[in-house]
Every structure is written in C-alpha cells, then in structure tokens.
Amino acid sequence: MVVTASESNPQGTIKKKAQPSGRNKAGKRKDGVALHKELLTVAEAEARKMRAVNPAQYYRQNLGQLGFGDPEHALVQTIKELMDNSLDACEAMGVLPEVVVELTATAKQYEVVTNRTKDGGVRTFPIFRLAVEDNGCGVIRSKVAKCFGSVLYGSKFFSFKQSRGQQGLGVHAAIIYAQLTSLEPAIITTKTESDDKALRVVMKIDTEKNTPVVLGSEEVEFPRPHGTRVELMIAGDYTPKVESFIKELSLANPHADLKFTVVPVAGQEPKIIHFKRANDTLPPPPKEIKPHLLSMEPGALLEMKSNDTCCNTARQFLVRHFVRISDAKAEELLKASGIPADSPPKDIDVELLLKSARECELMRPPLDVLSPIGEDALRQSMRRMYPDAEFICTASRDPWSYRGVPFQVEVGAAYGGQSVISDCERVKEGVFRSKVIRLANKCPLIYDSRDCLLYKVVKEINWRNYRLPQDEGSLPMAPLVLVVSLVSTKVPYSVPGKFAVAYHEEIREQLRLALQTLGRSIQGFISHRQRQEHEQHRQSIFQLYAKEISRDISLLTGADQSVIFQKLMETIKSKSKKPRSRSVEVRVPEETGMPAEVTVSQPSPSDATSVPVSTEAMTPRQKCIQFTLEDYLR
Ligand SMILES: Nc1ncnc2c1ncn2[C@@H]1O[C@H](COP(=O)(O)OP(=O)(O)OP(=O)(O)O)[C@@H](O)[C@H]1O
Numbered sequence: 001m002v003v004t005a006s007e008s009n010p011q012g013t014i015k016k017k018a019q020p021s022g023r024n025k026a027g028k029r030k031d032g033v034a035l036h037k038e039l040l041t042v043a044e045a046e047a048r049k050m051r052a053v054n055p056a057q058y059y060r061q062n063l064g065q066l067g068f069g070d071p072e073h074a075l076v077q078t079i080k081e082l083m084d085n086s087l088d089a090c091e092a093m094g095v096l097p098e099v100v101v102e103l104t105a106t107a108k109q110y111e112v113v114t115n116r117t118k119d120g121g122v123r124t125f126p127i128f129r130l131a132v133e134d135n136g137c138g139v140i141r142s143k144v145a146k147c148f149g150s151v152l153y154g155s156k157f158f159s160f161k162q163s164r165g166q167q168g169l170g171v172h173a174a175i176i177y178a179q180l181t182s183l184e185p186a187i188i189t190t191k192t193e194s195d196d197k198a199l200r201v202v203m204k205i206d207t208e209k210n211t212p213v214v215l216g217s218e219e220v221e222f223p224r225p226h227g228t229r230v231e232l233m234i235a236g237d238y239t240p241k242v243e244s245f246i247k248e249l250s251l252a253n254p255h256a257d258l259k260f261t262v263v264p265v266a267g268q269e270p271k272i273i274h275f276k277r278a279n280d281t282l283p284p285p286p287k288e289i290k291p292h293l294l295s296m297e298p299g300a301l302l303e304m305k306s307n308d309t310c311c312n313t314a315r316q317f318l319v320r321h322f323v324r325i326s327d328a329k330a331e332e333l334l335k336a337s338g339i340p341a342d343s344p345p346k347d348i349d350v351e352l353l354l355k356s357a358r359e360c361e362l363m364r365p366p367l368d369v370l371s372p373i374g375e376d377a378l379r380q381s382m383r384r385m386y387p388d389a390e391f392i393c394t395a396s397r398d399p400w401s402y403r404g405v406p407f408q409v410e411v412g413a414a415y416g417g418q419s420v421i422s423d424c425e426r427v428k429e430g431v432f433r434s435k436v437i438r439l440a441n442k443c444p445l446i447y448d449s450r451d452c453l454l455y456k457v458v459k460e461i462n463w464r465n466y467r468l469p470q471d472e473g474s475l476p477m478a479p480l481v482l483v484v485s486l487v488s489t490k491v492p493y494s495v496p497g498k499f500a501v502a503y504h505e506e507i508r509e510q511l512r513l514a515l516q517t518l519g520r521s522i523q524g525f526i527s528h529r530q531r532q533e534h535e536q537h538r539q540s541i542f543q544l545y546a547k548e549i550s551r552d553i554s555l556l557t558g559a560d561q562s563v564i565f566q567k568l569m570e571t572i573k574s575k576s577k578k579p580r581s582r583s584v585e586v587r588v589p590e591e592t593g594m595p596a597e598v599t600v601s602q603p604s605p606s607d608a609t610s611v612p613v614s615t616e617a618m619t620p621r622q623k624c625i626q627f628t629l630e631d632y633l634r
C-alpha cells in the first residue's frame with residue numbers, strides 16, 4: 001500500500017492500489033514524464049509526521065485535562081490555581097496569609113461556536129480581568145520568567161513536602177488559557193524580602209517552544225514587604241461556584257485572610273466578600289522528607305541508580321536517598337538481596353532490593369511531617385461558616401502512610417440550621433441531600449466528585465446506623481454538611497487537573513474509620529435531640545391540660561385555681577430538667593385546710609394509679625373529676 005503526498009494533499013492519502021516493489025524512486029513514469037506526486041509507504045508517511053511534543057503544546061491542546069475545558073470551569077480553576085500558589089508561598093514564608101482576589105468583567109467578549117444556543121450557535125462570555133495578590137515569599141528576579149513561562153517548571157515537583165501545588169502546571173495552564181481566549185499577556189509583579197522594589201514582568205508563553213516571551217519589565221512599588229501579584233485576562237462564566245470555592249478555601253485555611261472583590265457584569269458596582277481569619281495561629285509547617293523505598297516503582301529505582309553520580313557504594317546510595325534507612329538497615333537490605341554493600345549503586349538489582357524491602361520490617365516514613373487543619377481549627381472554621389448549625393463535630397485519625405507516602409485524614413460535620421440547609425440540595429419539601437466538601441492539602445476539590453475516593457467513601461458508609469436516612473449507596477438525606485480532608489506529601493490525584501483523589505486502600509480505611517467516629521457523634525446528638533423533643537412533647541401535653549387540672553383540683557380542694565395552675569407550671573418546668581422523672585407534684589397552700597401536698601404518680605403497668613386524695617366524701621361530679629385527673633396523667 002502506498003501513500004501519495006502532493007501540494008493539494010500534503011498529508012498524503014492512502015491509495016488502495018498495490019505498488020510493484022520496483023517502483024520508480026525518481027518519481028518518473030516509464031515514458032519519462034515526471035510525476036508530481038511522490039509515492040511513499042505508510043510507514044514513510046507516518047515518519048514524515050513524527051516530531052517531539054513539548055508539554056506546553058500538549059496542554060494547549062488538552063486544557064480540559066487541567067480544568068480549562070470551558071469558560072465556567074476555567075474561571076474557577078484559574079482562581080484556584082493562583083490562590084493555591086499564593087497560600088503555598090505564604091506557608092513557605094511562615095506568615096499568616098493575606099490574599100486579595102479582584103475579578104472584573106470587561107466589555108470585551110469571547111465568542112464560542114456551540115450548539116447550545118438555539119439562535120445562531122454562538123455563545124459569548126465576558127473577558128474578566130483577574131488579579132490575585134499575596135504576601136508570600138515572592139520569586140527571585142532571575143527565575144520569574146521561567147517560573148511563569150515554562151510548563152512543568154516549578155519548585156514543588158521534586159520535593160517530598162505537603163503543598164497545594166505539586167506538578168508545575170497550574171499557573172502555566174492559566175496563562176496559556178488566558179492568551180488563547182483574550183490574546184492578552186500575563187502581568188507578574190513580585191517582590192522578595194530582600195528587594196527594595198518589585199519587578200513587574202509582562203509576558204506570554206511560547207507554546208511551540210515551551211519558553212517565556214517577555215514583552216516588557218520594569219521596577220515598580222509594591223504595597224507589601226514581599227509577595228506576588230498575578231494578573232490575567234481570561235474568558236469566564238461567573239457562576240456561584242466561584243464564591244463557594246472561596247468560601248470552602250477559607251474553611252480549609254482558617255488562618256488565612258481572603259478578600260474577594262467581584263464585578264460579575266461590566267459596569268456594575270463591585271461586590272466585596274471578605275473572609276477574615278478565624279484564628280491567628282499558623283498551622284505547624286509541613287516538613288520535607290526523602291522518598292520511602294516502598295514508594296518506588298522498580299523502573300524509577302532503576303533510572304535513579306543508573307543516573308546516580310554522588311554515591312560510591314550501594315549502601316551510601318540507600319542511606320543518602322531514602323528515608324528510614326540507616327547504615328545497618330542498608331546492610332541488612334543489601335545482604336538479603338545478595339548485593340555486596342560496597343558494590344557500586346549500578347550493581348543493585350532493583351527487583352531483589354524491593355522484594356527484601358517488602359519482606360524486612362522497614363519502618364514507616366516519619367508521620368509528623370504533615371500540616372493538617374487541626375480538629376479544633378476545623379471546628380472553629382465550620383462554626384464560623386455555619387453559625388446557626390445545631391451541631392458541629394470533627395474527628396481525625398493519626399497520620400498513616402500509603403505505599404511509603406505519609407497522609408492524614410480529618411473530617412467534620414455540621415448538622416441542621418438554616419445556613420446548613422441552604423448549602424444542601426433540596427430533594428423535595430422538607431427533604432435535603434447532604435453536601436460533601438472535599439479538601440486535598442487544604443484546597444477544595446470542585447469537580448468530578450463521583451470519581452473521587454473522598455466522596456465514594458462517604459457514600460459507602462451506612463449512615464442509617466447513625467440515625468440518618470439514606471438510600472443504599474448514596475449520600476444521607478439530611479440537612480448535613482460533611483467536610484472530608486486529606487493531607488499528604490503527595491496527594492494521589494487521578495488526573496493532572498487535581499479534581500479527584502485516586503483509590504488507595506489505606507486512605508479508604510482511615511477515612512472510613514474517621515467517618516464512623518463522626519457518625520457516632522451525630523447519632524449521639526440525634527438521639528439526645530429526639531429525647532429532648534419527646535420530653536418537650538410530653539411537657540406540652542401536661543401544659544395543655546394544666547389549666548383543666550388546676551380547675552379540677554381547685555374544685556376538689558377549694559384552693560385558688562390560679563395558684564394551683566402556677567404551681568403546676570413550675571413543677572412541669574422543673575421536671576423538664578429531669579426528663580426521666582415520672583411524677584408531678586402539686587403543692588396546695590396550707591390555709592385551705594386541705595392536705596399540704598398532693599402527689600400524683602403516673603400509672604405504670606405493675607402499679608395501679610395511686611392518688612392519695614381521700615375519695616370518701618366526694619360527690620359524683622368530684623369522682624368524675626378524679627377519674628379525669630388520672631386520665632390526664634396516664
Ligand atoms: N504566588 C507565587 N508566589 C511565589 N511563587 C510562585 C507563585 N506562583 C507560582 N510560583 C512559583 O511558580 C511555580 C510554578 O507554579 P505552578 O502553579 O505552575 O506549579 P506548582 O504550584 O508547582 O504545581 P501545580 O501544577 O500543582 O499547581 C511554583 O512551583 C512556584 O515556585
């Protein structure tokens with residue numbers, strides 16, 4: 001089979017005709033007339049199309065994988081990526097974050113050809129000017145262009161330390177999306193603590209070469225001692241997701257001050273939402289660790305030992321590059337794998353080494369390297385967000401590890417109250433579906449909940465055991481907001497857009513246990529509330545009849561009806577503090593000449609009604625009243 005490539009058909013089309021093996025390589029017909037079509041084999045035609053793809057080109061064509069597939073997702077995703085970076089930069093600097101977000105719709109429009117509109121098939125979205133400014137560490141001048149202008153370039157990918165960003169993609173994807181939709185460059189202003197002035201760089205990304213294109217730079221004043229401001233022009237669709245994202249980000253970072261100013265429609269008055277910090281305590285800073293041997297794939301270990309240039313021996317290689325491996329442990333591991341400890345690293349048989357690492361008791365990675373939200377801080381944060389919630393509780397598990405990577409889970413629940421109800425989905429009158437807020441390294445995950453382990457485990461729990469109505473395998477049907485948080489030195493995201501957490505049995509198990517603890521607290525609250533409601537109901541019945549009882553007792557005893565009524569009410573109120581008490585006390589003033597105390601016990605199956613009021617002198621009417629009295633209290 002051959003392929004023809006010509007000017008009119010540069011890609012080449014497959015010709016079904018078989019070409020004799022002795023084809024005319026000179027491109028001439030037998031009669032000597034030159035062919036204007038070159039005949040190629042399929043493999044040759046394919047070879048002509050082959051070229052390397054750089055990550056900027058790849059992600060420019062696949063921005064959907066990073067959350068920039070359409071203007072609605074892209075707007076939230078851009079804000080998320082920039083705010084994540086800001087919070088990471090503040091954490092690196094060890095300061096309480098102050099992040100300002102300004103989102104302003106401009107008159108400029110972005111047109112998308114679509115089938116969604118009936119008339120004409122073109123949808124327009126406003127171009128927004130977005131600025132995110134922080135008081136983080138800033139970026140040193142020589143690195144600004146590279147940091148923001150080369151995809152997969154950053155400070156976090158190779159570090160085994162908990163941070164919101166971990167790939168070197170986020171801000172780059174936002175800049176590429178901005179220049180694709182608005183044609184405008186990014187403006188980066190940054191100042192480190194040692195700079196007198198900030199550097200302002202106007203730049204784009206050349207996606208063909210994955211390099212920055214600096215259009216201009218200058219020194220400018222910056223309102224903070226250090227920090228970074230990123231400004232982009234992006235097409236966006238402003239939906240409630242934006243505000244709920246910032247609200248959830250504030251929930252996950254109670255120590256952060258987040259100020260959001262938005263003009264959703266060009267020319268409108270700005271709306272300001274200010275999430276002040278719930279506490280002034282910096283969470284413990286995350287610590288950097290080396291990788292754990294058990295987290296290594298054989299292929300990665302093979303490459304690592306082949307490229308190693310700093311170690312002379314296999315023992316040194318293991319001790320220097322991996323956590324929890326002492327000299328003695330390295331010797332033990334190498335001996336078990338039949339590798340002499342003093343042989344060069346390249347002699348290591350990676351499969352044998354990993355096998356002995358699995359078999360010998362290799363300690364877990366250190367687990368105190370993480371920076372969780374903290375149970376108290378999470379509770380405080382939830383109380384701030386749901387001030388009228390009837391019940392708030394949190395639970396956490398001790399840190400643990402999956403495949404040598406430390407992680408920790410924390411969960412929280414807010415039950416009942418108008419603010420909780422308005423966050424839940426209303427299924428029908430009076431019935432609400434719970435909401436799940438997923439957090440990974442203190443950052444909300446907004447989309448793709450169905451593919452996310454954090455969401456799936458919530459649905460796996462049998463909430464009916466905890467007195468919450470639930471259809472099999474779905475969320476509880478209750479006014480309830482559940483917060484599920486995972487922190488780790490490497491969150492196992494299922495896609496590069498960081499929308500969902502992938503399945504790991506260890507994480508699932510810890511989450512399940514944490515949610516069950518939460519379930520027990522919720523159950524305790526619901527039982528307590530049901531008891532209270534039952535008691536209130538009982539009390540209200542007493543109250544309903546107190547008037548009649550006091551009238552009847554007044555008839556029987558001659559005592560003042562209003563006094564009896566008042567005393568009865570006092571007794572009812574005092575009994576409500578002791579809900580299990582089953583007796584009602586009626587005190588009658590002594591001057592009436594009647595017994596000073598009438599005790600009426602509630603009937604019980606074994607014990608007939610005992611009303612120590614003499615019935616001998618009673619008229620039929622009084623007897624009838626006596627019967628009524630007993631009935632009231634039955
Ligand atoms: N506001 C900022 N302050 C300081 N440094 C920043 C800021 N924004 C970005 N950077 C630097 O630029 C790098 C690239 O950022 P980018 O968001 O693309 O990747 P990342 O945060 O490392 O990982 P991820 O793709 O998961 O977000 C960061 O690693 C960081 O070093």
Ligand SMILES: [Mg+2]
Pocket residue numbers: 081084085164165166168169170171
């Ligand atoms: Mg980032």
